[in-house]
Amino acid sequence: MNGPILRMIDIGKDFSGVKALDSVTLEVERGKVHGICGENGAGKSTLMKVLSGVYPHGSYTGTIEFEGEEAQFRSINDSEAVGIVIIHQELALSPYLSIAENIFLGNENATRGVIDWNKTNLEAASLLARVGLDENPATKVLELGVGKQQLVEIAKALSKRVKLLILDEPTAALNDEDSDHLLDLIEHLRGQGITSIIISHKLKEIRRIADTVTVIRDGKTIETIDMHGPDATQARIIRSMVGRDLNSMFPPRDPKIGAEILRVEHWNAYHPVDTSRKVVDNASFTVHAGEVVGFAGLMGAGRTELAMSIFGRSYGTNITGRVFKNGTEISVRTVDEAIRNGIAYATEDRKKYGLNLIGDITVNVSAAALATLARFGVIDRHREYKVADDYRRRMNIKAPSVSSITGQLSGGNQQKVVLSKWVFTGPDVLFLDEPTRGIDVGAKYEIYGIINELAAAGKAVVVISSELPELLGISDRIYAISEGRITGEVAAKDATQESLMHLMTAGKD
């Protein structure tokens, strides 16, 4: 067969009004490795979910052609049936089952419901040989490291007679050696005629392995670059990834920066489970009154881990380092202590960590500062209502009343409830982790306005964001973080998306 193995034409997908994909066109040549690059939130994962049938046919616009025929997948099973297999960032193996059981999970070698174990183990062994994994098929998956688990995932894909293998950030959690092995394997599979799509933030890897690269930005295809061509450089990909202009998306502000409020020195934290992995590596930074400081870093760079480990040691183990507020060292060992010391942290995942979704607006707004509304442990519910209603007006939370259940609000309004909750604790320093993720442009503008007001009121604001234009638009100063280390500090007016992206992708050389 000739022609491209896959064509996705003019794909569009929106989530209750928010456009995730606008018009993406992707053409993948047979037997090649095709890279997909783009910032967080550009639409890469959404595109892959459309392709693999997670978002069924009919829930998106545009057409998909696989091997020259139009495909209308209604589920993952449909796409797997024709040979498209996706391996997600978070591995989907069952830890207490053996390698062989995992490889054939949902696809068992069985006659009338009875599994043929000899056949299963033999076939598993030959698949393991193909991916170069020297392990007994009966070994339980939880005994394997992440790198080997990744190989089991690929063996599982091969068992399904994969023609197009999609790898979403396959090396994000791997060390250099395992990454190398994985990339070798993908090249080896290419030799056997298996086409791969690889999504990665690590441009060095893309440079090494991809034959072509498609860049996606804001849900649109920007360009497709032939990586064997003369101008296929890392710099070009970066330019293409961040290329948009800073438009008038940000309310004007007039910074009045005062004295230093918070200083963190030599902060270290290790992964809570994999305790040998250093997640935050000797980070030091300062924030001043009236200042908005941005933390730029790609997913997994350690931004959230840095903020959470400072905020009452909510993340990590073996945390060391010192925190100073207004020049004196403070202890922030518990969340309660951090709040009492005037530090607030609005979490990245507002549904999981930020809100009581079955509670109404009132109980969420008061949740972190109930003590200020209570005497002898008894809450003044009238005052609580007043406070919540006051924030509803000030933050422009669109809801019929503060008795509305937060789970029923839109993302932007939920975020405003989270901000209200933290502003009500009367903090001097606010860490806002991805404050505008998943919310529409109008609500974003409002949240930028709130951030400006907080800074104007003399508070120190730290904004963690994956969106570089956002950081450049609202910050006074930006720290870049890569692999747990602060790799640069720049004044926002001197920074460009390209310069930040270089700092954010700076590896340990």
Added chain:
Amino acid sequence: MTTTTPATRKPRLAINFRQYGILAALVVIIVLFEVLTKGRLLLPGNVNNLIQQNAYVLILAIGMVVVIIAGHIDLSVGSVVAMVGAVSAIATNQWGFPWWAAVLLALVVGAVVGAWQGFWIAFVGIPAFIVTLAGMLIFRGLTLVLLTGGTISGLPDSFTAIGAGWLPGVLGELGGRDVLTLALGAITCIALVAQQLRTRATLRRLELPMESIVQMAVKSGIAVIAIMWLAWLLSGYRGTPIILIILAVLILGYTFMLNQTVFGRHVYAIGGNLFAAMMSGVKTRWVNFYVFVNMGVLAGLAGVDSTARAGGAVASAGQNYELDAIAAVFIGGAAVQGGVGTVVGAIVGGLVMGVLNMGLSILSVDAAWQMAIKGLVLLLAVAFDIFNKRRSGGR
């Protein structure tokens, strides 16, 4: 300006419907059995028995609803009731404790049991299901050890009165009716209306939204009629059961605790979203610990009540009490995932089960069928709840 969108309005109606739905179900069941038993269900003696026979479930349900709102479960309360009952019987019968000292001892034993289970759940992190399943066996075993297989009877009247006695008729009788009971009913009604009016005045002063005067009048009117009717029935039998006073205090106290205090709010916050509570500075471990200490104390009180009512301690006491309490809480609208539930709901749930029991007994329905019917009612109540949530566009 704010607008009311249908998407946000519907679920609130559904919640109200759910709250009043279970109350309506109770009324329907009462009327149904009143008709089926040809008026025998609501004879004064039966109403009195309904209260005294079910007091233990209601006390346990109050503790259990707190546990379930926090997202846990407690399977051990039946065994704790038996053990505390044995301790209080030994204290009064063998050690000669006065009734109040025996009650105090029972509550302390309950608290220690709760602290033991709370420690494993809150600080070691073992799921409550496992810890209290173990507790179910441990405390049943200890009960057998305490009673060495036998029973202890012959408890002083001052002690048995807690479960099976009445307030003395100090105000005398009028036309064969106990005046004190009628007076207590009237005082309760006056307090209720005064409280309503006071809240209303505060809301008006602070310019906060409130229900319409008609709505308030109808609700208060129904409550007043129900209370006076109950007082009328009880006054025609032997007066006010002591346990009813204890129950009333518990219901008011725990409703206040859950609605008005920081501790109560933290219980809801933990059940609603444990991580969000943690990240808001709630000391989740200590809250969980005290939830179980509280359950232990109430199980102790239920132990006193059931021992007093039975007039003695037996090793097999309290069997399946945990299931009755859990059923009452879920019939009363609590959510299995935690974060939702009310004391009043749990009480109404307990009464639904109690009325079913009594009505079916009067009709001489076989005990085996009674059990099956109660099981079905539990299933249907929770199914109704889930159906309701789904219809109101659950996420």
